[in-house]
Amino acid sequence: MSSPLSPTETRALLETLSHRPVKSLGQNFLIDGNIVRKSLELAQIEAGDTVVEIGPGLGTLTQALLDAGAIVYSIEMDKRLAAHIRKMESNSNGRLHLLEGDAMEFPLAGLPSEISRFKIVANLPYAISTPWMESVIVGPAPQSMTLMLQKEAAQRFIAPAGTKQFGSISIFLQAAFETSQSHNVAGSCFYPKPDVGSCLLHLKSKQHPYHFPKPDRQLIRDLFKQRRKQIGSLLRKSSHSQAAIWLTILDQLGIDLQSRSEQLGIDTWIQLSRAEIG
Secondary structure (H helix, E strand, O other): OOOOOOHHHHHHHHHHOOOOOOHHHOOOEEOOHHHHHHHHHHHOOOOOOEEEEEOOOOOHHHHHHHHOOOEEEEEEOOHHHHHHHHHHHHOOOOOEEEEEOOOOOOOOOOOOOOOOOOEEEEEOOHHHHHHHHHHHOOOOOOOEEEEEEEHHHHHHHHOOOOOOOOOHHHHHHHOOEEEEEEEEEOHHHEEOOOOOOEEEEEEEEOOOOOOOOHHHHHHHHHHHHOOOOEHHHHHHHOOOOOHHHHHHHHHHOOOOOOOEHHHOOHHHHHHHHHOOOO
8 A cells, every 4th residue: 555645745746736725625635644544444445345435635545445456436626636636547447436526416426326335435525524424324325434524523423312412413324324433533644734623433334224204304404403492392383294293203102292302312213204194
């Protein structure tokens, strides 16, 4: 496996490309080889694996994935960086497929629909982590996701019920994936050094994942928008078609309707979602 670029090499390459890191796009380039190796280790990358990568940047992780024998589908929004990755694509013997575009429009980087087994390994641009995750968990499910995230986002993703970080994205994600490992990552592992803490998070698809239907996801989001209010009161006032059914189910489960949304566990939310009228 080739080593990541050092800070000096990273600056030199960026200067060659006439590119300055764009903060709003989360362009903090990984310069620590241990973290690259840890990402591949957690993802258990083997030759022949199909991997989706978001925001390859200067290609440090991309090259490591190719060196491990993976087939990589990658998406890059920045034109200069995409042009740099194109050179890697031309030397990849057909194993790197780059899509130039927005990961919010193509959350799986143009992965062909006929490919059902794939992994996601990405240094995720922090600005899009939550909306991108919502897009991924309603589509074809990856075997696993190994993600470099803003620490705060990672905490929301894996937060347990009853905590302030627990919210709708926690429910949607944890119904389909289980946390395998997480590691805090120092700012010194990136260039430029980010202003926020980072976390390497590994998630594995559950044996029996549950994916919430779109209307239920919207109702759950609405409930968490007023998270300090009692769930019974919120459901009584809701115009959502399932609200009355959920009230009945909560009562049958013996759950206090004065509870707040964050106090209900994942299994309870799944039971509510599975409830049908009549």
